[in-house]
Amino acid sequence: MTSRPSAIGHDFTVDSTRPLLRQACGAVGLDARDAQVLRHHTNAVYLVGQVPDAVVVKIGRPGFDHQRDLRNARGLVSLIAWLTRHQAPIAPLVQGIEQPVVVDGHVVTFWRHLPQQHPVSTEAIAAPLLALHQAPQPSFPLPSLDPITAIARSTTASRILDDDHRTAVVTRLEELKPFWARLSGSVTQCLIHTDPQHRNTLWRPAPRNEETALNHASTPAVLCDLDGVALGPVEWDLVTIEVHCRRFGHADHDAFAKAYGRDIREWEGYPSLRALRELRMIATNARKSSPGSPQATEVIHRVHGLDDDITAPWHII
Numbered sequence: 001m002t003s004r005p006s007a008i009g010h011d012f013t014v015d016s017t018r019p020l021l022r023q024a025c026g027a028v029g030l031d032a033r034d035a036q037v038l039r040h041h042t043n044a045v046y047l048v049g050q051v052p053d054a055v056v057v058k059i060g061r062p063g064f065d066h067q068r069d070l071r072n073a074r075g076l077v078s079l080i081a082w083l084t085r086h087q088a089p090i091a092p093l094v095q096g097i098e099q100p101v102v103v104d105g106h107v108v109t110f111w112r113h114l115p116q117q118h119p120v121s122t123e124a125i126a127a128p129l130l131a132l133h134q135a136p137q138p139s140f141p142l143p144s145l146d147p148i149t150a151i152a153r154s155t156t157a158s159r160i161l162d163d164d165h166r167t168a169v170v171t172r173l174e175e176l177k178p179f180w181a182r183l184s185g186s187v188t189q190c191l192i193h194t195d196p197q198h199r200n201t202l203w204r205p206a207p208r209n210e211e212t213a214l215n216h217a218s219t220p221a222v223l224c225d226l227d228g229v230a231l232g233p234v235e236w237d238l239v240t241i242e243v244h245c246r247r248f249g250h251a252d253h254d255a256f257a258k259a260y261g262r263d264i265r266e267w268e269g270y271p272s273l274r275a276l277r278e279l280r281m282i283a284t285n286a287r288k289s290s291p292g293s294p295q296a297t298e299v300i301h302r303v304h305g306l307d308d309d310i311t312a313p314w315h316i317i
Contacts, residue, residue, distance in 0.1 A: 121255070147280045
């Protein structure tokens with residue numbers, strides 16, 4: 001199901017995505033009347049239906065290239081099938097629905113809902129992330145991680161950065177380009193999540209007959225929000241965890257490093273990759289945030305702090 005793509009710069013709000021949700025759900029036989037918003041920033045994420053049969057519906061933003069977005073979404077569906085066959089710990093797509101669905105230029109996917117009773121610890125992310133890094137690469141092509149291009153495009157497309165802010169981001173990007181060229185050309189490329197973090201990891205419910213015997217600490221975790229999976233250096237994923245711990249107040253990075261088997265802070269390239277990862281977070285949110293919004297205020301705060309204390313806290317957008 002396809003229709004004319006929307007303009008990239010239109011506001012991506014609950015008011016604009018609820019009609020898309022109703023149309024997408026109607027196309028696959030789901031009732032979206034009582035849908036709940038779970039998250040609304042990078043994607044619009046809705047919960048449709050009732051537990052235990054609820055479905056998570058993800059509506060993507062219109063991107064720079066609609067056809068590329070659609071190819072990437074089809075590739076994601078194929079990748080999920082591949083990883084599922086290889087028993088990778090990932091959130092599952094809903095079976096029996098031809099995916100993706102496209103509505104007004106927005107790519108829509110449907111995922112099984114995994115009810116959550118307890119927060120995911122940083123340590124719990126280690127096992128599914130390591131499993132993804134060790135998974136065999138599929139025979140079909142996957143994109144390669146390219147933060148340099150992504151940062152440049154997002155900075156150009158942002159509606160909230162003034163000339164001084166844009167110059168600050170671009171200057172830092174130019175300083176980091178040689179480092180990324182060396183790293184991407186010298187390490188083994190494997191499957192990486194590209195944005196592993198607490199909100200992108202879920203507890204997988206135990207089988208019903210074992211629920212009383214297993215608590216959340218022994219229930220395996222799975223990775224979700226897999227839209228960005230690409231080929232790249234594992235260091236990108238590891239530094240992403242470190243950034244989230246340091247900037248957003250998660251205090252258990254040491255436990256994650258022990259469980260994964262490596263502490264990214266001990267790697268010589270850590271300072272440069274840390275700076276590049278944080279710049280990517282700034283630029284991506286600069287593109288997605290609307291002028292005058294709290295998200296825009298947080299982005300500008302981060303730009304102003306580019307040369308400040310790296311332990312300064314950030315607010316989650």
